[in-house]
Amino acid sequence: MKIGNVTLKNQVILAPMAGVSDLPFRLLCKEQGAGMVCTEMVSAKAIAYHNRNTIPLLAVSEEERPVSLQLFGSDPDIISEMAAYIEERPFDILDLNMGCPVPKVAGNGEGSALMKRPDLVDAIVRKTVSRIRKPVTVKIRSGFTADTVNAVEIAKIAEAAGASAVAVHGRTREQYYTGKADWDIIRQVKEAVKIPVIGNGDVDSPESAKRMLDETGCDGVMVGRAVRGNPWLFREIVAYLEGKPVPKRPSKEEILETMLRHTRLQLEFKGEYTGMREMRKHIAWYTAGFPNSAKLRDAINAVETYRELETLLHERF
């Protein structure tokens, strides 16, 4: 699969997820075979203000490439300016968030609220494409409300404005993450545009990834919630799509080793205080469904250092 001049190793992509798809997690997903990984969304305005908490979100590494860096905002001048400002960083694709449902973002006219402003979609994509050489992509929802489903219109506008691909999450903003994703809207977008279409929403197994590709004709699949605490899903989906035997689920030893390595990566990038806190949710995801996982989670939440964590996991997981 190709997006602009960027060739992906395969068509299985890690979704951008705030608070999840940071550099350590992206590296683990890449290792498990993800064809491309996406950063958490980054506010263009916050970059302009040199916000202290925002700049670390822009960190990308050679090892994870190809990587897509996602910006959000609503002002075409600020977004395009910031895209140009960061372009020399080693990311491959600049993605524009047009799907975020949270009130702090959508209430501000950003993220999914852009689905209501085709004029702004056009201006944001057009200006950004004119300012950078790297491919620009957009990530959209099916629409804002059930009565205003307009992914096809928005995708066509993005394409005409120069976007190199479009990712479609088959839910409206109104739906947030509830109900079932509508894959038919992905099919409709695929039929309406020539640029690659990435399908997204409810892929949680090798079989569902294949079903999405078959039912919608989309070029790639983007996986979000199902890979939290489960980067191995990438190797499974990739093998299945290539017609190879699907690797076994990871052993407990592999899960344990990955949790610890994930923690070491967090500490390397964020320091012990923040890194250990970041790991609490990841460990809850890694261990969900195992016996005593609730008790283990409580114990982990009280742990402050890597050594304590290591001991606890060896004893209790």
Ligand SMILES: Cc1cc2nc3c(=O)[nH]c(=O)nc-3n(C[C@H](O)[C@H](O)[C@H](O)COP(=O)(O)O)c2cc1C
């Ligand atoms: C915790 C969380 C954070 C997310 N953050 C982002 C984000 O920063 N940018 C974005 O475009 N989508 C974001 N999403 C949406 C996902 O990229 C994806 O569209 C959605 O989860 C549907 O895919 P899934 O069913 O595979 O999870 C987020 C989703 C979750 C659950």
